[in-house]
Amino acid sequence: MAVSATTSQPRRLAFAPNWAMRAALLVLAIYTVWASTRLGLTWDRVVHGMGEGGRLLARMVPPNFERWQLLLEGLLESLQIAVLASAIGILISLPLGVLAARNLSPLWIAGPVRAVIAVCRSLHYVIVAILFVKAIGFGALAGTAALVVASVGFIAKLFAEAIEEISMKQVEAIRATGAGVMKVLAYAVLPQVSSRFIGFCLYQLDSNLRNSTLVGIVGAGGIGGTLFAAFKRFDYDFVAAILLAIIALIFLAEIISGRVRAALR
Template sequence: MDVTARRAFAPNWQGRAALAALALYCAYAVSQLDISGGRLATGLGEGARFLARMWPPNFERWDTLVEGMVESLQIAVLSSAAGILLSLPLGLMAARNLAPWWLSGPTRGFVAICRSLHYVIVAILFVKAVGFGALAGVAALTVASMGFIAKLFAEAIEEISMKQVEAVRATGAGPFAVLLYGVLPQVASRFIGFCIYQLDSNLRNSTLVGIVGAGGIGGTLFAAFKRFDYDFVAAILLTIIALIFLAEIVSARVRKALQ
């Protein structure tokens, strides 16, 4: 009887070829983008001098700082609430195990469009449409929230057990009762987690949309950069970091309480 000798760990030539191609492309991209160690060393030195100019932080204009942070918080809360409310029907219509193909397909396409553009780009579009201010920021982050929550909500619905849904339907319940008693109990905890995460994300994002004129602390930060007021920039950045840390603590406790 012939015994064919086989290696215990045969080499994966396709994987090695893919890694080699990736390495070659990275080397090509570095050469095209003019990335060099000399530029990196120069940048580190300039960065150290820039950080030195930011110290110590200047909190004398605390009223302007508080006003911008409050506006960013309002933008985050309003955009999260609007995005969550709009994502509920979108997620249900995008779920392929509940909605027919002619409804789930276009809905998924709309959700993909909401998710395809970065929220800063969407904020620029809304600034051009409705003008400078918090309204553009709320609208931009609402679109971003819809793209994120509706997609995850639809995927969560597609993973539910249809036995519970069929059991509710067998009682003669209508479509709304089926959703209320057969679908939502299976995805409620995950949906709450999605909402908490999106609120946390919008709180961070609301500090950036102001850079393009969509309200919030971002506008104050950008104005301070243009005035070379770096000590006030440091105060703004430290305040943003503190707010994000506080939001992380609160969201973690809320998640723990809901488990």
């Protein structure tokens, strides 16, 4: 009597258990519990913090907008820092992105340029702002320089990755006509990535607008300095006014950037 093919083959489970993943999740859970105990993260501290947070919020209500001139001055300075840093960062990032693209540049050029971009991304912009404050002093110049470095680290990387995804057929066709490097970039590369470039630039402008409100805390200009001074004076009603103004500014920037994206589609 012949044995059927189904009985001769071993049975396979439809959803075989992934024991390696289960073991990794178990190790992660054990490490999370251990790290929580080492850091002193207890439920009592959470409850105590919620009570203190409630009392802080009570002292922030109602917001005090009496010093609106000081508030407006800080917001305008933050806006100027964000726009200037974004513009300079974009101008620097565009050639760096082209040089870092491995489909356009040889490895001996793309490698070092990518290393420079990686260095710009390595440090948080607040740390970079502290370094610039120590180097060139307090004020908007330090904040602008710090956000330029942050912009280069982010936008240049995205520019390079976008260029590496283009179709090389158009590049080869333009090169076959005897066109130079600038014409190849203008007629073969940029038309393929211009919409993505604009999206990257608008996102970085939004990011710098948020970040410009924070670098002031370390003395790099903007509304952050006013916010930090209000915290030190325990002037929490003015703190609430500053926070509401920052939120309104970010919402306004988001609406404008959304309209610009819609108009460019």
